[in-house]
Amino acid sequence: MAINDNVLIKIRERKDSLTPVERLVAEYILANKEEIPHLSIKSLAQASKTSDASVLRFCKTMGYNGYRSFIVSISASLGSMDEESTDQYTDIQPGDELTTIISNIGRNNMRSIEDTLSVLDRSAVERAVHALRTSNRIMFFGIGASGLVAQDAEQKFTRINKMCHAFIDGHSQLTAATLLTKGDVAIFISNSGDTIEILDALDIAKKNGAHVIAITKYSKSELSERADTLLSISTPEISIRSGAMGSRIAMLTIIDMLFAGVASADYQQVKKYLSKSRSIIANKRRR
Template sequence: MNLNDNILIKIRDMRDSLTPVERLVGDYILENKEEIPHLSIKELAQASKTSDASVLRFCKTMGYSGYRNFIVSISASLGSLDEDTKAQYTDIQPGDDLSIIISNISLNNCKSIEDTLRVVDRQEIAKAVEVLCHSKRIVFFGIGASGIVGMDGEQKFSRINKMCHAYTDGHSQLTAATLLTEEDVAIFISNSGATSDIIDALIIAQKNKATCIAITKYNKSELAVRADIVLSISTPEITIRSGAMGSRIAMLTIIDILFAGVASAEYDQVKASLTKTHNILKKKLRY
């Protein structure tokens, strides 16, 4: 089974965008995943307090034509999970010992990356790398923690002599989106995919025929629906104590993949830029 076909992770990450009835089905599956392959559609409907039709609609929402294909995918997902991936994300609790905090944060970050690799579409990554290679200019849009990810993207792509910039506030984003052209690529970064400033900038960018890439949680958010290319991340934001740590790590991983993909595809052209920037920074460190 391909890593990006894990239906259990997909259900978890799409939960907030499901209808109330679909959420009943999804929650029951996640809480009782080991028994799901043994249930008929009628048994799952009864157990989740829904109906046969609701279960079938849920399967279609998840991208399956029928219940049988869905159950086969559930079985495959269960088979792919070892003890490490069965481990739950662990929140930070008041008064936790520092050693526990170190362990939990590290495990959560690792799991965010692992789960992201299970939902991100490799074909979408390939499309993103291709359009970035042929772009005249790359523009990153993000608010808050997502804006920091965009700034990381600007720093990386600048090193290979790509014309790029990150915009992290609503007003500058609207201005930047207005000046985009069909030769430009706009990368919109938002965990929820519903940040109003990001959506406003996306709509303007698309009117100007820029290629729009979304880095967002795997769901049916407005950002994911509207974007030309969607690069999905997977990470739950557990509580305010955890902030946006998990999603930030997952998004940074996607940025690293895009940068490495472009640098590899254009290595003959960018190696001189990489060497120059490396040498100048190395020289700076000597002083």
């Protein structure tokens, strides 16, 4: 179950991975949001040039048992989006004033986090925290901007005495995955979920019995399908990715959740590690 369920965001994120017929339903809903709560299943089928069965199948793909519960969720999502209508994602424009850029980037980052909360499965976060707490070792895998997120995760979990390491190039990832065993956790970070180097290492990690956690966009992908625990993010639909800013912020937020979850559950033990590392760093600053 998502923390703040918003089916319109889910449809937007999953649209490209749907079947052609389901995509027709999705595109019509996204283009005509306001009228959807007033349509019967037959009316929506006719409007989207599909069939009653196709609409029902689409509802089930989106995680609903029937059309009625789907429509109720659409209505709730519309109410939520009305409150946020002024906070739409904004792409980089040539010649923007710096004040405009500051405002737009701040708003985009906040929306990335808010939208991620709409698709993130709370029970999956709980499973991931449990796996991390009971793990022998933790290995983080990411390429490019996702590699920076992996390095941030390594820095955080090292501070609480977790045996962990981040691997950010294809060759080292294959080597690391080969050394994984049962009791280890491998966290694969990829916005697309289709990065070849990540998938190659994933294959090896699964064969070796490691628990695989995926942090990737809310859509059907090789990574999302093959992970033991899936943590989904939502990112802006804009043409210029600018170093994957939106996805990076969303992924860093997931890492923070996992770190805080582990640290809170094992607080008495973790507290002494954090105190030790803080005092060491403080002593260095005084020199």
